[in-house]
Amino acid sequence: MTSAARLRGIDRLLAGVDRTLRTLLAPPHARRARPGESLPEPDLSPDDRRHAAALMRVNHTGEVCAQALYQGQLLGARDPAVRALLARAADEEADHLAWTRQRIDALDGRTSRLDPLFYAGAFAMGAVSSLAGDRWNLGFLAETERQVEAHLDDHLARLPEADAPSRAVLEQMRADEADHAQHAKSGGGAELPRPVRAAMRAVSRVMTTTTYHV
Numbered sequence: 001m002t003s004a005a006r007l008r009g010i011d012r013l014l015a016g017v018d019r020t021l022r023t024l025l026a027p028p029h030a031r032r033a034r035p036g037e038s039l040p041e042p043d044l045s046p047d048d049r050r051h052a053a054a055l056m057r058v059n060h061t062g063e064v065c066a067q068a069l070y071q072g073q074l075l076g077a078r079d080p081a082v083r084a085l086l087a088r089a090a091d092e093e094a095d096h097l098a099w100t101r102q103r104i105d106a107l108d109g110r111t112s113r114l115d116p117l118f119y120a121g122a123f124a125m126g127a128v129s130s131l132a133g134d135r136w137n138l139g140f141l142a143e144t145e146r147q148v149e150a151h152l153d154d155h156l157a158r159l160p161e162a163d164a165p166s167r168a169v170l171e172q173m174r175a176d177e178a179d180h181a182q183h184a185k186s187g188g189g190a191e192l193p194r195p196v197r198a199a200m201r202a203v204s205r206v207m208t209t210t211t212y213h214v
Helices: 003-025 046-076 080-106 115-131 134-158 164-186 194-213
Strands: none
Touching (some): 046 080, 046 115, 046 134, 046 164, 046 194, 080 134, 080 164, 115 134, 115 194, 134 164, 134 194
16 A cells, blocks of 8 residues: 555544544534524424424434444545545535434434444444445445435424424435435446345334434
8 A cells, every 4th residue: 555545544534533523522513504494483282392302313313323324435435426425415414413403402302322322333334335345335325315215204294293494304304315315326326135225224213213212
C-alpha cells in the first residue's frame, strides 16, 4: 500500500469516527428545513402524545442505524460514483436524524437507550455488504430503503391523525428513501437473495419493537 493510500485510509477512518461521535452524542443539525415546521403543534391527548413520541423514537433510531450503515458501506466501496451516492444519501439521512429528534423533543419524548447497540450492529452489516463488492453494496442499500419505505407507510397509518407536523416529516423521509433506492438500483445494485431480505426484515422488527418501548 502506498503512502497516499494509507493517508486516504486514515482520513476515512477519522471521518468515520467523527461521524459516529456526532451521531450518538451531538445534537443533530439538518441542512434542509424540517417539513411541516410552520404547522401548529397539535393538541394531543396524553396517550396520543406518548404514542406519537414512541413512533418518532423508532424512526430516530432507524436514522441512527442509517448513519452507521452508510459508514460501514463506505469502508469498502471502490467505485467513486458509488462512494458519492452513499455519501449523498448519508447527508440526506442526517436531515432525517435531526427532524425526528426535533419531533421527539416537541412531543416531550426521548431517544432510545439502545441507540449505541443498534449503531454497532448496523455498522457491522454495512461493512460486510461493502466487502461483497459494489453491486451487492448498492443492492443492500436499495433493499434497505425499500423496507424503510414500507415501515414508514405503517407508521403513517398508525400516527395520530392530528399530528400533522410528524406526518409531514415521515412523508418527506419516505420520498427520500424511494429516491435513494431508485438511485442504488439504477447504479447497478444487485437483487439480494430472498433469505438475506428476510433476515433484514427480522432484524428490523427487533429494532422497531424494542425501541418503541426502550
